[in-house]
Amino acid sequence: MKVAVWLLALFFFAVAVTLGARYNSGYVLVVSPPYRIELSLNLLVAVLLALLFVAYFAVRLVVVTSRLPAEVSDFRARQRREKAHAAMMDGLRAFFEGRYAKAERACAAALEMEQPPEMAAINATIAARSAHELRRYSQRDEFIDKAESSAPDEVTLRLMTHAELLLDEHRPDEALKLLDALRTTGTRQHTAALRLELKARQLSRDWVAVLDLLRQLERRNALDMNLIRQWRRHAHLEGFKSRTQDPQALKEYWQNISPLDKKDSKLAAAAAHAYATLSDCGAAHQIIEQSLDDRWDSELAELYGECVENDAIRQIERAEAWLKSHPNDAALLLALGKLCTHCELWGKAQNYLEASLSVEPSYTAHLALARLYEKVGRPEPAKDHYDKGLELALRRLELD
Incomplete structure (x- = not known):
């Protein structure tokens, strides 16, 4: 619509100029002694318009000519940036395709070209990661240094990358120093940094710090809950081992x-x-009893018969109360057999141990029964159970 309006206006203007020139009989007299020039008004207007256009294009030509060197320089710089960007994209594509040698070459080439600091940091990072995957650690460290020199403001990118690569190389102490340096910059500890620190603390066996980091990650819902429970359990288990x-x-x-x-x-x-290792059987019994009352576990039930003190009779009564709810638990029957053996209740001990073997044969039950027969002076059945226990243990070792 706008084009049609402009065309109509142009036609009207052309018609108006044509009619004005046709019916205009005026002239212009230019006198410059001894010269005298007489021109029609229409010709003068045409000449002035022509001179105006010539002057305009001359000025434009001068302006374009003066700008040409700068424009050529900008064009070449733009070409270099585009070439560097293309090289970076090739490097990224090759890296995610797993073609690390090509990725390193492409990003290293891009680093030699003109580019903004953030692009230089990305290229150096991809090159460092590629060199790391190729196990070329000296070149990796060179690229990390180049990232620091070419883009000093990209601290988080550089430190996170370097820490992750060091952890992959099983160098947790150095990685922790980098993560501490990242914290001192005022950067909020984001989830990825906490995950890296968690891995570093696990490798350095700092279980107190591991538990603290797991609490933080749990609040952020950053890890699967099953994984958190598994790692928390492992940290606590290591904590118990270090305090025995x-x-x-x-x-x-x-x-x-x-x-x-x-x-x-x-x-x-x-x-x-x-x-039990510290010979504090009372505390061990209390922990086992509270746990079994809350949730039954055969491993704990078997452990109940390992640490025996002067209150063995009370333990037997407690275990027999559990037996009413778990009559076919081989571990509980084994624990009762051991407790009765300690109290020299030979008949009950033999019954419980034989019941345990009937539910689930085990090397531990055979060994306990063999020792019981030795104590009551019956070497033949004792030898028989020693042999059966050894045979069962060897069979399970072969299966494993």
């Missing part, structure tokens, strides 16, 4: 564990075993 020589430290550690973690039967078993 210090009763006070073990007591404080168990008291500071959350009620939810205390309900974990694996942790309860580890804590009971640690107390």
